[in-house]
Amino acid sequence: MANDTIIVLPGEIIVYILEDKRLSLADILHFSLACKSLYKIVNESNKLWKTTFFKRWPLLKEIYETKKLEHRIINWKEEVKVSVTSRTKLLCYLFSMSSKHHRKQDLTNSEFKDLDALFCPKEGSHPLAYYFLSDELDSLIKHPATTSDNDIIINSFSNLTHRYYGLKIIRYLKQTHLKDEWQKFISLPLKQQTLERGATFVAQWCQPEKNVSYHAISSILDNIAEQTKEFLRKQHPGHSIFSVPNERFNFWKNNIIDDNQWNVTETRQITDALCEVLFVKLKFYGNSKMYYWLEKSFIDQVLETGSGIPTTLAIVFESIARRLGVHCEPCNNYLILSFILLDITTGPGFEDTESFYIDVFNHGHFVTKESCPRVGGLSRCPIEKYNVHEAATAIEVVTRIANNLEVAARQHIQINDRTARLRSVLEFRCLIQPDANIILQLGRIYISQFMDLTELVKTLENMQQNLELISKGQANVILQTFQTLQRCQKNLQPEEEVKLKRRVPSVKYAIGLIMTHRIHGYFCVITGWDPRCMASTEWMNEMNVDELDQGANQPFYNILLDDGSCHYVAQENLVLSPNSQGINHHAIGRYFYKFSGAHYIPNEEKAKEYPEDERFCNELLVTYMQNRMAYNTT
Known part of the structure; x- marks a missing residue:
């Protein structure tokens, strides 16, 4: 009788209990199967399904709100079904990728076209299917060891091969979506093409593995604007800004304003307060030593770290100043990398007032034509002829960020996945111009x-x-x-068919083993081998292979290095690493699905290519460890 107690409770109470944040979607489904009465209560409560939907996928709440779908009549049980179905199809697609593409070094967009039906409304998918899939992939990347409510194994992202292809899917997914978003952006009236939206687009395109949200970026900028107002209130409590209605602030936030909203004195009070908050309190600064680090061009990371290049710092400054009714313009010449203009000449009744320039790269110092330092050894003031130029548009600023990103992507300081980053930047440049x-x-x-x-x-x-x-x-x-x-x-x-590699006595090592280079000392993992050097004659001459003790007539190994590079190395130059550690290489999942702590375990496709290596690898490691233990004992 006690077991039936819950049935006599009013349906509203049962729904209230089921809305508890500790109960998962699976818990609610199992509960509904207990009896017909409970099944009816659960399945007829749209409120419960809505709560369950956002409890299971909390990041989607922002999407429904920004898309203005929150107050539309929605059958939330059906919404849950569609979301689960979309995610299940995505995972099935993911699980099939290695068998289809393991021979390919990289994949072009045309090879993902059959994925379009899962997320493109034009192909018949749910209007928000893109967000369902990107949310699933984002979650898997951040939390690789969870399980889903529909019994599909989501901890597949602890599988290195699934993670490798998952990152390729999310890149295609997000950049395909962003191509449409870019067309919408450039179709907006110029007054609505704000710099922060353009900068957010860059950050989203170049960081598909991250959930870069414009809402989150805008909220941070809002917060800094509020901090500036609070600082201003303490210094100048009678400032006119405190009598402005919220509707006006919202307009400034979303539109490029033509004029300053204040007289010269009040404008300077706001900019002084902003410089104090941004550069002193929050410690934003320009980092010349890391000028060509990709992260310094991404507005989300600049807001997170406080460090950026002049362009991104200028965008942050302008976006906050605009929220406070101060009109700023980026200079439409090479000074975009050094200054933004605070154009207060258009303020009401102050036609002859001099313009001020803010050096955002150096703690927001104010300069004028008279006080401007000679930059880079120039004999003339670099802002002397500013007024002959039009202000840079958001599209022009985005183009300059893209140019900087291309230079950054070519730098040798970030080898790991450099080709993919350069490809992404060039595809971005091709999109915008x-x-x-x-x-x-x-x-x-x-x-x-x-x-x-x-x-x-x-x-x-x-x-x-x-x-x-x-x-x-x-x-x-x-x-x-x-x-x-x-x-x-x-x-x-x-593509050639996979040729099985049968072991021969001369091959001492196996795929998946962690090795150390005898001469250079770097760590690496073996991804393949040949019984003798199979490189071209030109390569062997360039690498002085004939000077090796055993020359070209010895096994050569394909290896991945921890710095992101790959090499073809002679057996005599490799030795088993005494301290096994994982290799930080972007392509590791192409060949292996797991790191055991001592070696990498090949995925199904690689294991088929080298059918005898896994057993040999295990036997070799056992012998190696026994010998080490015997040596340590003596």
Whole structure:
């Protein structure tokens, strides 16, 4: 009888209990199957399903609110079903990727086209399916050891191979979505194309593995603006800003304003307060030593660390100042990297007032034409002729950030996944400002990675249709590039079938083993081997292979290094590492699904290619550990 007590409770009480945050979606489903009465209560409560939906996927609440779907009549049980179904299909797609693509160094967008049906409304998917899938992938990346409510194994992201391909899926997913978002952005009236939105787009495109939210970025900027107002209140409690209604602040937040809203004195009081809060209290600063670190160009990371390049610091400053009714303009010349202009000449009744320039890279110092330091050894003031230039638009500023990102992506200080980063930046540049030279650079990357060129060829064909908009010289470059890519496309050979590698006595090591280079001392992991050197004669001459003790007639190993590079190394230069540790290489999951603590375990595809290696690897490690223990004992 006691077991039936809950049935006699009013349905509202049962729903209230089930809304407890400790109960999962699976708990509620199991509860509803206890009897017909409970099944009816659970399935007829739209309120319960709504609570359960956002309890299970809390990040989606922001999406429903910003998309203004929160107050629409929604069948939340159906919403849960669609979300679960979409995620299940995504995981099935993910699990199949290694068997399809393990021979490919990288994947082009055209190879993900069959994924479009899962998230593109034009293909018949749910309007918010993109957010369901990106939320699932974001969660898996952050929390790899959880399980889902629909019994699909979500801890697959502890599987290195699934994680490797999951990152490729999320890159395609988010960048495909962002292409549509970019078209919407550039279609907005110029007054609504704010710098912070453009900068957020850059951060989202270049960091697909992160959940970069404009709402979160905007909230941080709002908070700094509020801190500035509080500081201003203490210094100047009678300032006119404190009589402005909230509706006006909201307008300034979302629109580029034409004029300062204050007189010269009050404008300077606001900018002084902003500099105090931003550069003194919150310690934002320009970092010249890390100028070409990618992170310094991403507004989310600048707001998190307080360190940035002049462009991103200028965007932060302008975005906060605009929220406070101060009109700022980025200079439309090379000074975009050094200054932003506080144009207070348009303030009411102050037509002859001098403009001030803020050096955001050096703690927000104010300068004028008279006090401006000579920058970079220039004999003339670099802002002397500012007024002959138009203010830079958000699209122009984004283009300059992209240019800086390309330089940063080519730096040698960040080798790991450098080619993928450069590819992503070039594809971004191609999106915002298509150019034959950029496409040619992309083509070289695609060819080096044996990637499909179809998408680049299509881009060139579209550019050819608008040749009247392009100079004759540039048209010739486009045509030459198109012809080059066509020839390369024809020369791409179909993938070879996997050839099994049978072990021979001369091969001492196996795939998955952690090794140390005898000469250079770096750590690495073996991903493949040949019984003898199979490189070209030119490569062997360049690497002085004939000077090795055993020359080319010894096993050579493909290895991944901890710095993100890969090499082809002679057996005589490798030795088992005494301190096994994981290798930080972006492609590790292409070959292995797990790190055992002593070695990497090959995934199904790699194990098929080297069918005898796993057993040999285990036996070798046992012998090695026994010998070490015997040595330590003696």
